[in-house]
Amino acid sequence: MSFPPDLRMLLTSAEDVATRLTRTHARSRGVEVVADVSIDLGEVDRRQPYGQVKLANLELLNLLLALPVGQRTRQQDFSMYEWNLLTRANGACHVSFEPSGDAYVTRVAVPALTVSRITVRSSSWRSALTDASKFAPYCERRILLESTPTHDTLLHLEASYLGIGVALADRTTATDDATVVELVPAAPFKPERFSGASWKFAEQIFEQTQ
Numbered sequence: 089m090s091f092p093p094d095l096r097m098l099l100t101s102a103e104d105v106a107t108r109l110t111r112t113h114a115r116s117r118g119v120e121v122v123a124d125v126s127i128d129l130g131e132v133d134r135r136q137p138y139g140q141v142k143l144a145n146l147e148l149l150n151l152l153l154a155l156p157v158g159q160r161t162r163q164q165d166f167s168m169y170e171w172n173l174l175t176r177a178n179g180a181c182h183v184s185f186e187p188s189g190d191a192y193v194t195r196v197a198v199p200a201l202t203v204s205r206i207t208v209r210s211s212s213w214r215s216a217l218t219d220a221s222k223f224a225p226y227c228e229r230r231i232l233l234e235s236t237p238t239h240d241t242l243l244h245l246e247a248s249y250l251g252i253g254v255a256l257a258d259r260t261t262a263t264d265d266a267t268v269v270e271l272v273p274a275a276p277f278k279p280e281r282f283s284g285a286s287w288k289f290a291e292q293i294f295e296q297t298q
Contacts, residue, residue: 111123111124112125112293112296112297113296114292114293114296114297115296116206116223116289116292116293117222117223118222119208119219119220119222119223120208120209121206121207121208121223122206122207122209122232123203123205123206123207123227123293124203124204124205124206124207125201125202125203125204125293125294125297126201126202126204127200127201127294127297128198128199128200128201128202131197131198131199131200132200134179134196135179135197135200138178138179139178140298141178141179141180141197142178142291142295143177143180143197143287143288143291144288144291144292145173145177146284146285146288147173147284148173148174148177148180149284149285149287149288149291150283150284151170151173151174152174152177152180152181152195152197152284152287153282153283153284153287155193155195156195157195157196157198158194158195158196159194159195160184160192160193160194161192161193161194161195162190162191162192163190163191163192163193166193171193174193174195175193177197179196179197180195180196180197181193181194181195181196181197182194182196199287199290199291200290200291200294201290201293201294201297202290203226203227203289203290203293204227204228204277205227205228205229205230205274205277206220206223206226206227206228206229206230207229207230207231207232207255208220208229208230208231208232209231209232209233209234209257210231210232210233210234211233211234211235213231213233213237213243213247213254216231216232216233217231217246217247217250217252219231220250220252221250221252223289224250224251225279225283225285225286226285226286226289226290227277228253228274228275228276228277229251229252229253229274230252230253230254230255230274231247231252231253231254231255232255232256232257232268233254233255233256233257233271234257235256236256240271243271243272244271244272247272248272251274251275252272252274252275253270253272253273253274253275254270254271254272255268255269255270255271256268256269256271
């Protein structure tokens with residue numbers, strides 16, 4: 089299997105199902121970010137025979153989340169609209185038929201990756217906080233500043249209130265691997281539930297790693 093050249097892989101043990109990847113550049117919600125992600129290798133392998141699997145329909149993703157993975161559900165349990173969504177989604181479900189003619193659908197798709205943190209890099213802490221705030225429902229957030237900020241007390245207060253981490257880039261290097269100084273720790277990300285919108289966000293990031 090080939091992996092995106094712009095990602096650094098940190099392989100886990102052979103028993104693990106995920107390969108951990110860090111620092112992938114992506115664009116989401118109109119913002120350029122660096123995303124820390126963990127790709128599910130089993131799901132990547134499963135999707136390969138289908139080509140490019142695009143799971144971008146929010147209604148479909150919400151419907152998939154309501155279905156148990158690997159268990160059949162009868163066609164009668166869905167509206168015609170829902171059935172069409174499921175059966176036309178490339179690589180998301182399997183359809184099977186009984187000799188009686190009854191049809192069933194089995195969800196096989198899971199999110200291709202998990203985003204643990206996004207980092208917004210900017211010279212302006214105000215605009216960076218605004219951009220990072222857009223990702224509050226999805227993952228931990230951090231802004232990375234290029235110089236020591238003015239009004240740092242206000243920055244600390246606003247960032248802490250929003251739960252957004254603040255770090256200062258080491259100016260001795262211009263790469264994403266730069267050592268950074270943490271000014272404000274990010275609040276731990278503790279979502280109440282995984283939503284269709286969260287899955288859609290993960291798929292948008294995944295598309296940009298291929």
